[in-house]
Amino acid sequence: MIRRILIAGLLVSACGGNDPRLVEPSQIAGDAIPQPLTEAPGDTHRGKIVFSERNQGHCVLCHVVQGLDAEFQGNVGPDLTYVADRLNAGQIRLRIVDYQLVRPGTLMPSYYRNHDLYQVGEAFADAPILTAEQIEDLVTYLSEMKAHQDE
Amino acid sequence: MIRASLLLCVFAISACQEAAQPSQQSALTIEEIRSGYTFLTAETQALQDDPFANPGLLWVDRGAELFQSTIAGEASCASCHEEGLHGVAATYPAVDESSGVLLNLEGRINQCRTQHQSLDALAYESEELLALTAYIFNQSHGLPANVDISGPAEAAYQRGYDYFQTRRGQFNLSCQHCHTENWGKQLRGDTISQGHGNGFPAYRLEWQSLGSLQRRLRDCDTGVRAEPLPFGDPRYIDVELYLAARSQGLALESPAVRR
Numbered sequence: 259m260i261r262r263i264l265i266a267g268l269l270v271s272a273c274g275g276n277d278p279r280l281v282e283p284s285q286i287a288g289d290a291i292p293q294p295l296t297e298a299p300g301d302t303h304r305g306k307i308v309f310s311e312r313n314q315g316h317c318v319l320c321h322v323v324q325g326l327d328a329e330f331q332g333n334v335g336p337d338l339t340y341v342a343d344r345l346n347a348g349q350i351r352l353r354i355v356d357y358q359l360v361r362p363g364t365l366m367p368s369y370y371r372n373h374d375l376y377q378v379g380e381a382f383a384d385a386p387i388l389t390a391e392q393i394e395d396l397v398t399y400l401s402e403m404k405a406h407q408d409e
Numbered sequence: 410m411i412r413a414s415l416l417l418c419v420f421a422i423s424a425c426q427e428a429a430q431p432s433q434q435s436a437l438t439i440e441e442i443r444s445g446y447t448f449l450t451a452e453t454q455a456l457q458d459d460p461f462a463n464p465g466l467l468w469v470d471r472g473a474e475l476f477q478s479t480i481a482g483e484a485s486c487a488s489c490h491e492e493g494l495h496g497v498a499a500t501y502p503a504v505d506e507s508s509g510v511l512l513n514l515e516g517r518i519n520q521c522r523t524q525h526q527s528l529d530a531l532a533y534e535s536e537e538l539l540a541l542t543a544y545i546f547n548q549s550h551g552l553p554a555n556v557d558i559s560g561p562a563e564a565a566y567q568r569g570y571d572y573f574q575t576r577r578g579q580f581n582l583s584c585q586h587c588h589t590e591n592w593g594k595q596l597r598g599d600t601i602s603q604g605h606g607n608g609f610p611a612y613r614l615e616w617q618s619l620g621s622l623q624r625r626l627r628d629c630d631t632g633v634r635a636e637p638l639p640f641g642d643p644r645y646i647d648v649e650l651y652l653a654a655r656s657q658g659l660a661l662e663s664p665a666v667r668r
Contacts, residue, residue, distance in 0.1 A: 318597065319596055319597050320596065329597075329598070330595070330597040330598040331595075331597070332594070332595045332596045332597050333594050333595045334591055334594045334595070334596055334601070358581070365582065365586045365587075365590065365591060367579075367580040367581055367582065368581060371581075375577075375578070375579060375581055376575070376576065376577045376578075376581075376635075377577040377578060377630075377635045377636055378577075378578055378579050378634065378635065378636065379578060379579065379631065379634045379635055379636045379637075380636055381634075382578075382579040382634045386579075387579055387580070
């Protein structure tokens with residue numbers, strides 16, 4: 259009997275479908291996650307590194323930020339040069355955390371999600387793509403991307 | 410209690426299936442189908458086109474030798490296939506009539522070895538299997554894939570389609586998200602191709618070697634941080650069948666050169 263329960267448990271973990279949600283539904287308002295994921299505020303400089311570096315967010319694979327010192331920026335996703343003119347911090351946060359929540363067909367990976375994933379590589383099974391700190395650094399960096407900077 | 414744990418099992422299994430539902434998305438139209446060749450730089454295209462420079466032809470030459478040679482006193486491939494195998498590779502993967510199993514060309518070569526030649530099966534990506542596969546595929550060079558997806562192959566084709574359409578891995582992307590919906594866009598320095606297999610086995614610059622289509626599929630799965638399937642897994646053979654049918658009319662180019 260105990261063995262059966264163990265087998266059931268293995269099945270659940272094998273498909274990765276039953277991990278607790280990293281972001282609760284109560285944290286989501288419309289297409290935004292208004293509150294930061296960490297108590298410490300994000301850092302723009304670190305966010306820029308998360309955005310560019312291959313072993314971090316590597317957002318430049320798909321997105322352009324004009325003037326950023328990174329070669330061959332991709333165009334699979336939208337240009338983010340003035341993203342803060344279109345989206346507030348909470349909206350940017352949700353799009354990085356799990357855009358599939360509001361746009362199920364999107365190509366954008368969910369950078370802070372462990373639930374309902376399938377056939378995840380063993381090396382990546384235990385953690386989301388980015389940490390909460392990296393997400394907040396990115397949100398801070400991208401929230402400053404305006405055509406005309408605030409006074 | 411037993412019933413409860415059994416129910417839990419069923420729930421767990423159905424939860425998996427639910428998470429793995431293929432999405433219903435657009436398909437390529439016949440007019441827009443393009444070989445991976447058209448996404449290469451002019452230099453890489455020239456490398457593929459030059460019979461003295463294309464490194465994949467080394468495997469073709471080696472395969473021709475192996476095809477003729479007698480190993481451990483057993484009949485050579487050529488002793489049965491006297492006329493060669495012109496056009497045959499274009500029909501693979503194909504359902505084996507005697508067993509009802511879908512075989513790719515690698516599987517068919519190994520079936521010949523074990524059933525008719527009393528030889529051991531060759532491992533995927535071994536020099537010998539790559540050479541024989543490249544040699545036989547090269548005899549279909551310029552022909553379109555001509556796979557049968559009816560009758561006993563229909564279910565395999567459907568499974569291959571489902572694999573292609575299903576989100577997987579930590580990046581939670583399906584093959585079609587890149588290769589049907591976003592081909593032609595820039596992923597940093599690379600242009601996303603349509604994901605056809607018509608050049609394989611192909612010499613990839615990244616590998617510095619010839620490699621099978623399954624090796625390429627494993628790289629794609631790894632790229633979205635999914636656990637790649639083992640070489641020869643029937644699910645990958647299903648995908649090979651789907652890809653061959655999806656490439657509708659594209660000429661086979663093996664041994665092609667790819668990035």
